[in-house]
Amino acid sequence: MSSPGPYDQTYRHLFRMAPPDTVQYGESDADVLSPSRGFMAGFDYTMQLQVGCPGGCLFCYVPSGPRFAPAAVRGPNGSRWGFEVRTKRNAIAKFQHHLEAGDLADRTVYWSGVTDPYAAPPVMTRALWETLCAAPAAWRPRRIAIQTRFRPDRDADLLARYARATTPADGGPPVLVSYSLGTDREDLIRAWERATPPFRQRMAAIQRLRERELCVVATLSPFGSWHDLCGALAQLDAWGVAYITLLFFKAAGPGATTPAPFRAYLAEAYPEVLDPTWQQEHLAIVQSVFGPERVLVGRPGFASLAGAWRC
Numbered sequence: 001m002s003s004p005g006p007y008d009q010t011y012r013h014l015f016r017m018a019p020p021d022t023v024q025y026g027e028s029d030a031d032v033l034s035p036s037r038g039f040m041a042g043f044d045y046t047m048q049l050q051v052g053c054p055g056g057c058l059f060c061y062v063p064s065g066p067r068f069a070p071a072a073v074r075g076p077n078g079s080r081w082g083f084e085v086r087t088k089r090n091a092i093a094k095f096q097h098h099l100e101a102g103d104l105a106d107r108t109v110y111w112s113g114v115t116d117p118y119a120a121p122p123v124m125t126r127a128l129w130e131t132l133c134a135a136p137a138a139w140r141p142r143r144i145a146i147q148t149r150f151r152p153d154r155d156a157d158l159l160a161r162y163a164r165a166t167t168p169a170d171g172g173p174p175v176l177v178s179y180s181l182g183t184d185r186e187d188l189i190r191a192w193e194r195a196t197p198p199f200r201q202r203m204a205a206i207q208r209l210r211e212r213e214l215c216v217v218a219t220l221s222p223f224g225s226w227h228d229l230c231g232a233l234a235q236l237d238a239w240g241v242a243y244i245t246l247l248f249f250k251a252a253g254p255g256a257t258t259p260a261p262f263r264a265y266l267a268e269a270y271p272e273v274l275d276p277t278w279q280q281e282h283l284a285i286v287q288s289v290f291g292p293e294r295v296l297v298g299r300p301g302f303a304s305l306a307g308a309w310r311c
C-alpha cells in the first residue's frame with residue numbers, strides 16, 4: 001500500500017482520520033446571488049455557482065463559519081470541506097433573470113468568497129460571460145471582482161471582450177481578478193490544498209490575463225512561507241499587476257479566521273508565519289518591490305476590490 005500524499009498527511013494530522021475517498025457532487029436549488037454582508041459588505045452582491053468548494057484548502061475560513069456553508073457541506077469540524085460540492089441548478093438562467101430584472105445594473109459583485117468561482121465547470125463560467133457579453137450595457141454590473149486561485153484564464157478572451165465593451169461610470173475596471181497566491185512553495189500547496197493549481201500554473205494564469213489587459217490584483221493570502229518572494233513580486237510587477245493585497249495568518253483574537261486546528265498545526269510546523277515580527281519583515285519586502293502605496297493589508301485590501309482603483 002502506498003503511503004499517504006502530503007495533503008492526506010496534513011488532513012490526518014488535523015482531523016485524526018483519513019480524508020474521504022471521493023468528492024460527492026450534487027445539486028442545489030439556491031440562488032446564484034446573495035446580498036453581501038460581513039467582510040464582503042463593500043459589495044452589493046456575492047455570487048456563487050456552487051455550494052462547497054472542491055479546492056479543499058485546509059486553511060479555508062469558510063467551513064469554520066456556519067453562515068458561510070451548510071453543515072452537510074462542512075461536515076463535523078469542517079472535515080468534509082472540499083469533499084461535498086453542490087452545483088446550482090439553472091444557474092445561468094437565474095443569473096439572466098437577475099440581469100433582466102435590473103438587479104445588477106451599476107452594482108458591484110464579489111464572485112465569490114465562499115467557493116472558488118473557477119472551480120465551477122468550464123461550461124458554466126463560459127456561459128456566464130457569454131450572457132454578460134450579450135446583455136445591454138444598462139443591465140451590466142459596475143464591477144465584478146473574481147476571487148480565485150484556479151484558472152480564470154480559460155475565459156480570458158471572453159473576459160477581455162466583456163471588459164472592452166463595458167465602461168463603468170466610476171472609471172474603474174468592469175472586471176477585476178483578485179488572484180490568490182499564498183506561497184510559491186509547491187510542497188506547501190500540495191500539503192494544504194486538495195485540488196488547486198500549482199504555483200507555476202497560477203503565474204501562467206496571471207500572465208495570460210495581463211496579456212489580455214485585464215485588471216489583476218495579486219492577493220497574497222493567506223501569507224505562507226516563500227522560496228523567492230522578491231522574484232515572484234518582480235515578475236508580477238513586470239506583468240502589470242495593479243497592486244497587492246495581503247492577509248497574514250493570525251494566531252488568535254479578532255480577525256483570526258483560519259480554523260483553530262490549522263492554526264495549531266502552523267504553530268507547531270511553521271511558527272514563523274504566525275510571528276508578527278516575521279510578518280512585518282515580509283511586508284517590508286513586498287512594499288520594497290511594489291511601493292507602500294500599492295500594498296494594502298487586511299480589510300482595506302479587500303474593500304479596495306469594490307472601488308474604482310485604476311488598472
Ligand code: SF4
Nearest residue numbers: 053055056057060116
Ligand atoms: S479555493 Fe478558496 S474557497 Fe475553495 S477551499 Fe480553497 S480557500 Fe476555500
